[in-house]
Amino acid sequence: MSFPWANEYKPSHPFMKWMDEKLPLPRLVYNSVGGGYPVPRNLNYFWNFGFLALICLTIQIVTGIVMAMHYAANTAVAFDTIEHTVRDVNWGWLFRYAHANGASAFFVVIYIHIFRGFYYGSYKAPREMVWLLGVVIFLLMMATAFMGYVLPWGQMSFWGAKVITGLFGAIPLVGEPLQQWLLGGFAPDNAALNRFFSLHYLLPFVIVGVVVLHIWALHIPGSSNPTGVEVKTESDTVPFYPYYIAKDGWAVGAFAFLFAAAVFFFPNSLGHPDNYIPANPMSTPAHIVPEWYFWPFYAILRAFTQDFFFIPAKLMGVLAMFGAILVWFFLPWLDKSPVRSGSYRPTYKKFFWFGLIPAMAVLFYCGGAPAAEPYVMFSQIAALYYFAHFLIILPIVSAIEKPLPLPYSITEAVLGKDDGAELAPTA
């Protein structure tokens, strides 16, 4: 498509020819994930995670549809219907565990996918739109996962719903009415459970839609690659089929192996025991935490313990928590470096490995720990670095750092030489 040397779809069978004239769907597939899509030949395994994310989304939708067949969104029976699914429905336990752990797997994959983007500058021009759509997908995923966790109507479901909708109560003036509107009442109850179920079923299909846009936008400039040098000639690329189908294929196998190990042998280790207690609006569990994939943002929320001038601490926390993700939308314009890949940006690379990654690790850890010292202080320092990294360090470093010399082309990076380089004018 975008590259002149891309293979053209040539239907051989008369039926496929007929089809191509009426509805060129096979052509679309061929040009998107087939032999017609030229991809940089030097992608490393971090580039498999986009495909894996698609697999995760599929797992979640398929297992989710099954769960919905046996679920009833009513506070009186929701918990029991899940137990019924697990105990009495044929293979019900498998679908329940696959769906619950599938959410975790999806977030593992998506975090690696996002941090691949941070390191290799995948968000930079010309792929800003791919990145923006990706952040939208991440936000939709978080909303979907949150509402899904409410559905079993266990203790964590209930108190999670209460606490998270309580965040909206922090917004000045409209906070309290907004919270009541979200819940359809004063506390989570049937109204909330029913709308969460409805939206939990709807949003994944919205995600599918945005994923289509995400992939569409990706196919305009084509995939990025670990050097960050754009594709120049045919020798820089290989067709997606069979090369990357084979690579993604075996990666799916490895992923499925790890996923199955979790589902069949450690199905509850990422969950919280309290969610096996039916919701009780009269008693809060001793230690409430969201699911692990929300921990960094939960830690940021709790890091603001003091009113800041006339902004109450609670509002500060909410602003920061949402801000921590919203800041990703601005990355393409905050990063001024002419070079994409972190491999050729010595200073940025140090901040990435010795700043951002440890800060995220601390936030992950502290978000799951009790809201007590010293965890709060640790998360304050980590959150401080997190905001400084994206809003202060990245704009300054990207403007002043001197990048390492880039290879002339992907071919040169791979083969050590590129015949085209000698013909090209020296940069």
Add this chain to the structure above:
Amino acid sequence: MAEEDGVRRRDFINIAAVSAAGVAGVGVVVPLVSQMSASADVLAASSTEVDISAIQPGQAIKAVFRKQPVFVRNLTPEEIKEANKVDVSSLRDPETLAERTKEGKENWLITMGVCTHLGCVPLGAGEGENKGEFGGYFCPCHGSSYDTAARIRKGPAPKNLEVPEYEFTSDTVVKIG
């Protein structure tokens, strides 16, 4: 020659890998299909015990078996006679009354209350309901008439009302299913 063997070996591995993916796909379909069939609690609840001591000759009751009505009918001697009078070979679904009841208990006609046409509940088990022109059951949906042995005599239904598996656990209790 060696070259060709190499090529063949490679093709074989690729085909094997794709086949493994296909096997995995089929493997996933098994639980996906099977989760929709009846769950353990539904299967466990698929037998029912009915006390028939209070049913007088000429009366019938509706019991529930597998979430569907079952008609338990105590036939009068006239009704039995009526049923036995019919030339079996003339029936759409030839069966004698004796074949549809237990030996020694020919007066107890136990059938599903589900019309074999499209599954409506026929009339005739309740007091004062229309029993149709053959004195058994009458389905109001599409006008199927059943006789006193609950055999189809008129209308679109293809089969006699189904006789479920049952046994008399005592003179007054029937276990259906």
Add this chain to the structure above:
Amino acid sequence: MARILSILVGLFFTVALLWSFGLGFYTWTTEPAAATAEHEFHLHPKNVHFASDGPFGKFDNQQLQRGFQVYKEVCSACHSLSHVAFRDLEQLGYSEAEVKAIAAGFTVPGTDPNTGESAMVPGSPTDYFPKPFANDIAARAANNNAVPPDLSLMTKARHNGPAYVYSLLTGYRDQPAELLKHFPEAKTPPGLHYNPYFANLNLAMAPPLSGDGQVEYGDGTKSTVDQMAKDVAAFLIWTAEPTLEKRKQTGWAVLGFLLFATILGYMSYRNIWSDKKH
């Protein structure tokens, strides 16, 4: 321009965090958190092994039957088991007739077939274990203001659940003198019972397994308190997840297949890329 704005926003958040951190640090150094009795004396569950542990774990049906007996004769007086039906007991090795007899030994809420009024009727295999109290208020009233929790999911609803159940049942003791010396206000209130395996150290449930031989086992196993606690914990592992065995068995088949398929996939990948340096 964008960068100046960004740095200002960045400063806003970082300064606010510094402010929170500074005050928090000051409080932390000047007012160390007071130690609590819960923090000092709460114990993690004991190490205990069950037949169903580990990736090859299988239920020991003999033990589950003993555990069921303990539940039936001791726990069921106060604790419900509402997600378990009598028919499920067939999985423990009881025959259909035995299950029918067990079910008939319980009375469950039902309807009088003649009057239509609610009545207690003998259980049938499709019934679920009946609740010992009509509702939470009745349960509270009968149990010193504490509701005995449902036990169906107990071993999944606590960290390290099976060991927790076992430890709690065998963990009752007198309050240590040291605790009373350091935390005199933490003296166990009347009506409660000291147990270091319970989160706040004092619980309303009196020691349910009071002495050896409380339950008479049919299989000749000596019914010590330790044995009964272990058996009932094993039984509750089963009630929490009757499909545990099937899950692990299926898991091995799936993992074996996936390993094979992944190796094939990897070989195929190497094959296809063999002519491309990358």
